[in-house]
Amino acid sequence: MKQFTLMTGMAAPLDRANVDTDMIIPKQFLKSIKRSGFGPNLFDELRYMDEGQPDQDCSGRPLNPDFVLNQARYQGASVLLARENFGCGSSREHAPWALDDFGIRCVIAPSFADIFYNNCFKNGLLPIILSDTQVDQLFEEVAATVGYQLMVDLEKQVVVTPSGIEMEFRVDSFRKHCLLHGLDDIGLTLGFADDIAAYELRRRQEAPWLFDAIK
Amino acid sequence: MAGKTLYDKLWDQHLVRQNDDGSALIYIDRQILHEVTSPQAFEGLRLANRKPWRIDANLATPDHNVPTTERSGGVELIVDPVSRIQVKTLDDNCDAFGIVEFKMNDTRQGIVHVVGPEQGMTLPGSTVVCGDSHTSTHGAFGALAHGIGTSEVEHVLATQCLIAKKMDNMLVRVDGQLGVGVTAKDVVLHIIGVIGTAGGNGSAIEFGGEAIRSISMEGRMTICNMAIEAGARVGIVAVDQTTIDYFKGRPFSPTESQWDAAAAAWKELVSDDDAEFNTVVVINAADIIPQVTWGTSPEMVVDVTATVPNPDKESDPTKADGIRRALKYMGLTADQKITDIQLDRVFIGSCTNSRIEDLRAAAAVVKGRKVASTIKQALVVPGSGLVKAQAEKEGLDKIFIEAGLEWREPGCSMCLAMNPDKLGNGEHCASTSNRNFEGRQGFGGRTHLVSPAMAAAAAVTGHFIDVRELMGY
Known part of the structure; x- marks a missing residue:
């Protein structure tokens, strides 16, 4: 998995609550059997004026000038500032894949939907929860300053604004450890193969019907 | 402890x-x-x-x-x-x-x-x-x-x-x-x-x-x-x-x-x-009582007897903004009656409501009635081949077809429109599925989440109606 340690990048504000996974990456793009290439279709229905199709060249499609990521000042953004319950809806990992492929490395919001939050960590993408007040402040500052940059330090668990204000955030120690070192968690779990086998042996006595083969 | x-x-x-x-x-x-x-x-x-x-x-x-x-x-x-x-x-x-x-x-x-x-x-x-x-x-x-x-x-x-x-x-x-x-x-x-x-x-x-x-x-x-x-x-x-x-x-x-x-x-x-x-x-x-979603999040739901919310009456600015955005996407006006929403398509299916009991409930409503002439399409998509077979054994397929609904093969279908079953731009759908997100059922599609009985009632009337009223409960 991709590492996440420390980054500095331009922030872009997506000012709406309950941004769902259908919005992040619409269903027609889920037909791909690959993990990459979703970036041009990130927020497809918000970003373009027409209906996008899989495998289409997006360079000539009409852009929605009102959509924030289309504005000149936010080109090259790598931190997405969002509102509550970001990523609600489906379990599609295509959502973090699309954000990552677009160049977003970190999403900051007051809250995230559980499955999306979890999927981010599997893909080297850092979702950060800050308070409503802090998020409000960042929205104000980003609107006020062209080229507004944030520094995100995972080791220290802080977001640092251009004026040097540090906003602390919480993250599970296991997830942090995996992100900092870019660890393969399947490999880690297989390190506990003996525990898994022991569990199966015990559980098979208690509830043998759960081990009947699907055949 | x-x-x-x-x-x-x-x-x-x-x-x-x-x-x-x-x-x-x-x-x-x-x-x-x-x-x-x-x-x-x-x-x-x-x-x-x-x-x-x-x-x-x-x-x-x-x-x-x-x-x-x-x-x-x-x-x-x-x-x-x-x-x-x-x-x-x-x-x-x-x-x-x-x-x-x-x-x-x-x-x-x-x-x-x-x-x-x-x-x-x-x-x-x-x-x-x-x-x-x-x-x-x-x-x-x-x-x-x-x-x-x-x-x-x-x-x-x-x-x-x-x-x-x-x-x-x-x-x-x-x-x-x-x-x-x-x-x-x-x-x-x-x-x-x-x-x-x-x-x-x-x-x-x-x-x-x-x-x-x-x-x-x-x-x-x-x-x-x-x-x-x-x-x-x-x-x-x-x-x-x-x-x-x-x-x-x-x-x-x-x-x-x-x-x-x-x-x-x-x-x-x-x-x-x-x-x-x-x-x-x-x-x-x-x-x-029977529920209908009016907006673009499942929480945007009201009683069928109610009206569409008015953002000017919402004190939380983020919520008011969400209501305005949803009204615009859905092509609805504040304070409009839910029962005045005219529908284009009806979808009965999805992992939420495509089991035999759902199909029985919908069939009971459409039996002896006809799909309204203003409805372009009313789909019934059973949740599995076995549900389909059971429904056919009970003659539900005939009831649906007789009433003017389409009887389909099993799958997720119009719930998320990854297959050819989808809404056209701007079309309103009474759907028994689970998400009314923007574009979920097709680009520009407008989804209203309801029960199978309510979807069936909408199919035969062309707009939302309290199924209890239609059925004389």
């Missing part, structure tokens, strides 16, 4: 290892696979040269992409080449890894969340995962079930475990009895309206109370299915005799020699009387 909740019990029974850093390893009894979220997981296994841990714990079926029109020609004749490749990739992966798959034209094929319980693959006290957020459905049986991403699909294939963190316990208790013509779908839409689309974030929701106890297994599945629309990955209902009876004679149910022991163990799958929940929400069943 306080007793345990059902979720606590299920967690404890599946705990393989508790790590010092707070993370835990949880054993997964069953995984269901479909074509959309599995290809990259299989590819990951191959690239890392890993073997599945327990191949016979998995079951696969294609559902999201499959056409619901005549398809006896098989996968090769799926018109959309991208969909065809995805369905074929599932077939190829299952063949290569030796995973049991109900392929597109197998009678047992269907929507993952209909097929799992129907086959007895989902069992009380089991952990069930699938790369689909509506896996919460299986919690109806006292199983710990939730959706996972593709990386976790690969993780479960390789290790039969998930790295997890325990969720909070939330109880939603529905007291009293439901009125006639009020269904499980109305209950869950009402609950989402009360707690909001993020109300269950970080929690496992147990649905309890007298009203839930009196609901059938099909109805409980509808409720748990939409736990995720309230933000909760997990929805569960305690085991009772209704649950146990459901599993008699299903293909993967415990064998006769195991049955008594299994049933005895299942009876323990209830929250202790003195169990403590982090949050308790109490709802009075008598307050629930």
Whole structure:
């Protein structure tokens, strides 16, 4: 998995609550059997004026000038500032894949939907929860300053604004450890193969019907 | 010490290892696979040269992409080449890894969340995962079930475990009895309206109370299915005799020699009387009447007798902004009556409402009536080949066709429009599915979530109507 340690990048504000996974990456793009290439279709229905199709060249499609990521000042953004319950809806990992492929490395919001939050960590993408007040402040500052940059330090668990204000955030120690070192968690779990086998042996006595083969 | 909740019990029974850093390893009894979220997981296994841990714990079926029109020609004749490749990739992966798959034209094929319980693959006290957020459905049986991403699909294939963190316990208790013509779908839409689309974030929701106890297994599945629309990955209902009876004679149910022991163990799958929940929400069943969503989030729901909200009356600016945005997308005006919303299409199906009971409820409404002339299309898509066969045995297909609805092959269909079943730009649809997000059922499509009976009533009138009024309840 991709590492996440420390980054500095331009922030872009997506000012709406309950941004769902259908919005992040619409269903027609889920037909791909690959993990990459979703970036041009990130927020497809918000970003373009027409209906996008899989495998289409997006360079000539009409852009929605009102959509924030289309504005000149936010080109090259790598931190997405969002509102509550970001990523609600489906379990599609295509959502973090699309954000990552677009160049977003970190999403900051007051809250995230559980499955999306979890999927981010599997893909080297850092979702950060800050308070409503802090998020409000960042929205104000980003609107006020062209080229507004944030520094995100995972080791220290802080977001640092251009004026040097540090906003602390919480993250599970296991997830942090995996992100900092870019660890393969399947490999880690297989390190506990003996525990898994022991569990199966015990559980098979208690509830043998759960081990009947699907055949 | 306080007793345990059902979720606590299920967690404890599946705990393989508790790590010092707070993370835990949880054993997964069953995984269901479909074509959309599995290809990259299989590819990951191959690239890392890993073997599945327990191949016979998995079951696969294609559902999201499959056409619901005549398809006896098989996968090769799926018109959309991208969909065809995805369905074929599932077939190829299952063949290569030796995973049991109900392929597109197998009678047992269907929507993952209909097929799992129907086959007895989902069992009380089991952990069930699938790369689909509506896996919460299986919690109806006292199983710990939730959706996972593709990386976790690969993780479960390789290790039969998930790295997890325990969720909070939330109880939603529905007291009293439901009125006639009020269904499980109305209950869950009402609950989402009360707690909001993020109300269950970080929690496992147990649905309890007298009203839930009196609901059938099909109805409980509808409720748990939409736990995720309230933000909760997990929805569960305690085991009772209704649950146990459901599993008699299903293909993967415990064998006769195991049955008594299994049933005895299942009876323990209830929250202790003195169990403590982090949050308790109490709802009075008598307050629930047929529900209709008007906006672009499942929490944007009102009684069928109500009007569309007015953003000027909302004090929270973010919410007011959300209402304005939703009204614009939906082409509605503030304070408009729900029953004045004119519809273009009707969709009866999805993992929320495509089981036999749902089809019976819809058929009872359309029987002897005709689809309104203003409705361009009314689809009935059964949840599985077995549901379809049962419905045909009962003559429901004839009732639907006679009334002017289309009777289709099983799949996810217009719930998420990955196959050719979709809404046109600006069209309003009465849908028994689970999400009314922008573009969900087609680019520019406008979804209104309702129960099967309400969708059927909308089909024959061309607009929303209180099904209780239509049926003279």
